[in-house]
Amino acid sequence: MITDIVQQLLNGVLVGSTYALIGIGFTLIWGFMRRFNVAYGATAIGAAFLGLAAHRAAPSLPLVVPFLVAMAGGAILGYAVDLVSFRYLPKDYELAPLMSTLGVLFLVEEAINHTTEGRPQDFPALIQTSLHTGQLFGTGPYFVRGDYVVVFVLSVGVVAGLYWVLFRTRLGLALRATAQQPVAAQLVGISPIRSDAQAFMLTGALAGAAGMLLSMGVGTATAELATSYTVRGLTVAVIGGLGSIPGAIVGGLVIGVIEFEALGFLGIGYRDIFAYLALFAVLVVRPQGLLGRRVG
Amino acid sequence: MRGIRRRFVLMIGVLALVLAACGEGGGDGNGPEAAPKAPAAGKETLKIGGLWAMTGIGQSFGKNASAVFQMAIDEINAQGGVELADGRKLPLEGMVYDEGCPSPEPGIAATRKAAGDPVVIMLGPNCSSVAEPVFGILQKTLDDPNDTGLQLPFFTDGAIKAGLAKISPWAFRNVPSEAEMYGVLFQHLKDTTSYKTVGLGTEIDFAHSKSTADNAIKPAAEKAGFTLVADEGWKLTDTDFSTQASKIREAKPDVVVTASHPFTTCGFLKELGRQGFAPKALVALTSSLTAETIEGCPKEAEGMIGPSSFAPVNPEAAAVADKVAKEYSGFVDIHSAPVYENLMLLKDLFKSAGVEGRPDTVAQDRRRIRDQLEKTTEFKGLLGTIKFHHELGGEVEKPWLVSQVKGGKFVLQWVPPQFEAVIEKS
Numbered sequence: 001m002i003t004d005i006v007q008q009l010l011n012g013v014l015v016g017s018t019y020a021l022i023g024i025g026f027t028l029i030w031g032f033m034r035r036f037n038v039a040y041g042a043t044a045i046g047a048a049f050l051g052l053a054a055h056r057a058a059p060s061l062p063l064v065v066p067f068l069v070a071m072a073g074g075a076i077l078g079y080a081v082d083l084v085s086f087r088y089l090p091k092d093y094e095l096a097p098l099m100s101t102l103g104v105l106f107l108v109e110e111a112i113n114h115t116t117e118g119r120p121q122d123f124p125a126l127i128q129t130s131l132h133t134g135q136l137f138g139t140g141p142y143f144v145r146g147d148y149v150v151v152f153v154l155s156v157g158v159v160a161g162l163y164w165v166l167f168r169t170r171l172g173l174a175l176r177a178t179a180q181q182p183v184a185a186q187l188v189g190i191s192p193i194r195s196d197a198q199a200f201m202l203t204g205a206l207a208g209a210a211g212m213l214l215s216m217g218v219g220t221a222t223a224e225l226a227t228s229y230t231v232r233g234l235t236v237a238v239i240g241g242l243g244s245i246p247g248a249i250v251g252g253l254v255i256g257v258i259e260f261e262a263l264g265f266l267g268i269g270y271r272d273i274f275a276y277l278a279l280f281a282v283l284v285v286r287p288q289g290l291l292g293r294r295v296g
Numbered sequence: 297m298r299g300i301r302r303r304f305v306l307m308i309g310v311l312a313l314v315l316a317a318c319g320e321g322g323g324d325g326n327g328p329e330a331a332p333k334a335p336a337a338g339k340e341t342l343k344i345g346g347l348w349a350m351t352g353i354g355q356s357f358g359k360n361a362s363a364v365f366q367m368a369i370d371e372i373n374a375q376g377g378v379e380l381a382d383g384r385k386l387p388l389e390g391m392v393y394d395e396g397c398p399s400p401e402p403g404i405a406a407t408r409k410a411a412g413d414p415v416v417i418m419l420g421p422n423c424s425s426v427a428e429p430v431f432g433i434l435q436k437t438l439d440d441p442n443d444t445g446l447q448l449p450f451f452t453d454g455a456i457k458a459g460l461a462k463i464s465p466w467a468f469r470n471v472p473s474e475a476e477m478y479g480v481l482f483q484h485l486k487d488t489t490s491y492k493t494v495g496l497g498t499e500i501d502f503a504h505s506k507s508t509a510d511n512a513i514k515p516a517a518e519k520a521g522f523t524l525v526a527d528e529g530w531k532l533t534d535t536d537f538s539t540q541a542s543k544i545r546e547a548k549p550d551v552v553v554t555a556s557h558p559f560t561t562c563g564f565l566k567e568l569g570r571q572g573f574a575p576k577a578l579v580a581l582t583s584s585l586t587a588e589t590i591e592g593c594p595k596e597a598e599g600m601i602g603p604s605s606f607a608p609v610n611p612e613a614a615a616v617a618d619k620v621a622k623e624y625s626g627f628v629d630i631h632s633a634p635v636y637e638n639l640m641l642l643k644d645l646f647k648s649a650g651v652e653g654r655p656d657t658v659a660q661d662r663r664r665i666r667d668q669l670e671k672t673t674e675f676k677g678l679l680g681t682i683k684f685h686h687e688l689g690g691e692v693e694k695p696w697l698v699s700q701v702k703g704g705k706f707v708l709q710w711v712p713p714q715f716e717a718v719i720e721k722s
Contacts, residue, residue, distance in 0.1 A: 007542075008539065011536075011538050011539065015536050015538075110351055110352075113351060113352065113355055117355065117356050117359050118349075118352070118353065118354065118355035118356040118357075118358075118359070118588075119356045119558070119587070119588040119591050119592065120558050120559040120562055120588060120591070120592035120593075121591070121592065122562070122591065122592055122593060122594065125566075143542075143571075145538060145570060147570075214535065217535075218535040218536070218563055218566075219562070219563065219566040219593070220559060220562040220563050220566065220592045220593060222353065222559050224352075224353045224532075224533050224559075225533065225535065227533070228533040228535070260539060263539045263540075264539050267529065268500055268528070268529035268530055268531065268540075269500065269529070272531075
C-alpha cells in the first residue's frame, strides 16, 4: 500500500513537472498582459511538429538540434499569435483575444492534422535504447522512467533559464516594467508593442521546449494534444495562481500527484474527477490560487 | 501608423494564405466538398454522398474512405457510369461531407444538409459515436406519416459498434461482427497455444473501443477459457500510460489486448516497451490494424495481430489496395475497403431498384434504393461473398481473417476455417 502510494507520488511529480512547463506559459502571458492565450498549447504542439520535421530531415544530428528548432519555431508561432490575436484587437474587449486565440488553437490543430493526415507521429525517444531493454531505473520496489527524469531535469533548467532572462537581463527588466507599469515603462522609452512581441516570443520558445519534451516523453503525438495541453495548462496555472511562476510549478506537481494517486487507487474513471475537484476546491477556498496574489 | 496598417494588411494576407492552405481538401463541417475528379459542370450525374471524418482526430479514417470512394467512382465512370431504370447511363458524382468525429453535432448537421442535397444514398460515417446519433435522426418507422425522421438511406462502411443498423430501417451496414471475430480469434489462440491469461487496456471514452472491449473482447476471452488478470483503462487523449502499463506488467498476462485507437495504442505499447514487458501475444482492436499504427509506433507494433475483414490476399483486393495507395494517397483497410464493396453493389443495384436519377425523383429514388437494399441477400466483397442479415436490421456477415504486423507491413496470419474456401490466398 505504502509502496504504491510512493510509486504514484514519484510518477505524479515527474509527469506533473511537464504540466508545470505548460502551465508556466499560460501564467507568464497572464502576468505580462492580463490576458489568456488559449493558443499556448497549440504553439507547443505546432513547435514540436516543426522539431520533428527537423529531426526527420536530418536524423543523424543530435536531438538538441530539433529541440532548438522547436524553440525557434515556438518563438515564431508565439509572435504570430501576438500579431493575429492581440496586437490589433481592441484592448477594451477582454474576450476578443480569448476567442481569437481559441481560433488559433483550432487552426493550428487542423493545420497539423492536414499535414499529418490525422495520423499519430512517432517522436524520437529522449533516451535512445533498443526496444524492451527497459528505460527505467530505481531502487527497491520503486522505479521511475529515465526519460521523465530527463524531462524533469530539463524542465528545471528551462525554468532556471527563464528566471535568468526575467531577472538578470535588460529584456526581462523591460518585460517586467511593461507588465507592472506600462505607462511608466513607455515614459522611459520601452515600447509596449515590442515588449509584448518579446513576451510572446519568449513564451513561444518555452512552449516549443515544452512541446518537444512532452512529445518525446510520450513517444507519439497528434494535433489533438494541443487541446489536452491547453486544458491542463490552464488548470495548472489557475490552481497555482495566475501570474505566478512558482505557482504554476506547484500547480503542475499538485495536479500530477492527484491524478496519479486517483488513477492508481481508484482507476481511470476517477482521475479527472479528483483533478477538477481540486481545481474547484482551490477556487472556492483560495480563488487567487495557491501562490497567487489576492487582487483588490 | 502607416507601418502598423501595412503590417496589419500583411498579417491578414498571411492568415488568408494559411486558411486557404488549410482549407485545401478539408471540409467545413457541413457543406460537401467537391470531389477531386467531378464530372464536367452542367453534366447530369447521379450523386452519392459520403459522410466521413475529414477533419479532427479521426480524419485518417475519413481520408482513406474518401480516397477509396473517389477511386471506385472513377472506375465506375470509366466504364460508362451506372445504368438507370429507363436504360440511361449516368456518371456518378461523389459529395463528401465532414462528420467531425468524435463529436456527433457536425455529423448530424452534415446529414441534414445532405438530406437537402440531391444525393440518393449516403456512405459512412467512420465513427460509431457519430453513426449512433446520425441514425437516430433517420425515420424509425417506414411509411409512418407521424415519423418525421429523415428518409435518406445510409450504407455504412466504418462505424463498427454492434447493432447500429437496428436504429433505423434506412440504415444498412457492411461491417464485420467484432463479437464473432474476437470469439473465433480467442478460441484459436486457446487451441493453438498454451496461453492462459489476458491483460486488457481499453480507451474508455471512445464508443467503439469501450463497447468492443465490454461486449466482444472480454466475453470472447472468457468464453475461450482465458483468465482476465488485468483490466486497465485510459482516455483518448492521454499521454501517460505508466500506471496502466505497470499494472498489466505486474499481472504478467500471456496475451495483452489493446481496445484502443492508434494514438493511445502506440503510447501504451511504447510504455510497455519502456517497462521491459513483452507479452507472448499482442492483440489489437480492429481499428488499430491500420497504417496509422505502423506509422505511429512501427517497432512496438511488430507482431501485433488482430481480426480484419480486409487484406490484399487476392488479385482484386491487392489491385484495389495498390491503386488507392499509388493514385489516391489512401490506405485500404477494414474501414475503407467496404466503401469499394458498397459502391460496386450500388452500381448494379440502381437499375433493378428502379432509380430514375432525375432532380425531381430524388426522394423516390432514395426509397427505391433502401427497398432494394432490403431485398438484397448477398453481394460480392473483396474477400468473398457478403451476406445480408436483414433479420438483424441491415447487418452483414462477411469473410475475415487475422492480420499481423511484420516488418512494418500487414501480413496474413491466419484464416478461420469457415472462410478458407472463400478467401483466395495469394
